[in-house]
Amino acid sequence: MSFRYKSALLSLISMALVYGCFFVSVMVQRHGDGHANPVVQLGGAILALALIQIVGNLIIAGTSSDKYSAPDERERAFDRKATTIGYYVLIVGALAGIATLHLGFSGPEIGYAVLLAIVVAECTRQAVFLILHHRAA
Amino acid sequence: MFPIANNVRAEREARGMTQSELGAAIGLTRQTIAAIEQRHYSPSLEAAFRIARLFGTSVDALFQWDEGVSG
Numbered sequence: 257m258s259f260r261y262k263s264a265l266l267s268l269i270s271m272a273l274v275y276g277c278f279f280v281s282v283m284v285q286r287h288g289d290g291h292a293n294p295v296v297q298l299g300g301a302i303l304a305l306a307l308i309q310i311v312g313n314l315i316i317a318g319t320s321s322d323k324y325s326a327p328d329e330r331e332r333a334f335d336r337k338a339t340t341i342g343y344y345v346l347i348v349g350a351l352a353g354i355a356t357l358h359l360g361f362s363g364p365e366i367g368y369a370v371l372l373a374i375v376v377a378e379c380t381r382q383a384v385f386l387i388l389h390h391r392a393a
Numbered sequence: 394m395f396p397i398a399n400n401v402r403a404e405r406e407a408r409g410m411t412q413s414e415l416g417a418a419i420g421l422t423r424q425t426i427a428a429i430e431q432r433h434y435s436p437s438l439e440a441a442f443r444i445a446r447l448f449g450t451s452v453d454a455l456f457q458w459d460e461g462v463s464g
Contacts, residue, residue, distance in 0.1 A: 330422070
């Protein structure tokens with residue numbers, strides 16, 4: 257497995273886990289009586305994700321011989337295709353975020369919907385990159 | 394499988410090169426060379442020319458259109 261494959265896998269798993277926990281926590285608070293500050297929670301999630309990505313990529317780089325090689329034409333093609341699909345997911349997510357206005361959602365909830373759209377789009381981009389890599393291996 | 398067949402593996406092995414060495418010589422990764430050899434990836438025209446020039450042969454001799462898989 258190449259450095260970029262392992263790095264994309266780390267990004268996908270860490271984003272799904274960290275933001276998954278964040279959104280579950282938000283949902284629990286919305287339906288329960290939690291008092292945690294969502295801004296602090298979001299800040300914590302972003303910091304945790306950054307920490308996982310930095311440490312994880314350092315470990316991956318230490319075990320990959322191709323860590324300094326630039327992406328070649330095949331990897332750039334995978335990246336273009338993954339970005340295109342991720343963009344469509346982001347557009348659908350943004351429209352769904354706008355649709356929440358008509359469901360009676362308030363300001364913070366619309367913000368969460370937009371954040372969810374961004375996270376899902378990025379996870380899709382990483383997942384498509386991994387699938388293309390895997391299929392062409 | 395892509396419809397472009399190739400003799401890259403035979404030509405590479407005839408010259409005693411590894412996939413990593415061939416990739417490094419033309420600016421592709423070892424994984425991409427492996428994918429080209431297994432017909433899981435069709436290289437760009439530029440990469441095809443680079444491989445052909447490195448082997449001292451023509452693109453035509455190295456890559457062939459496979460009617461059987463062209464659909």
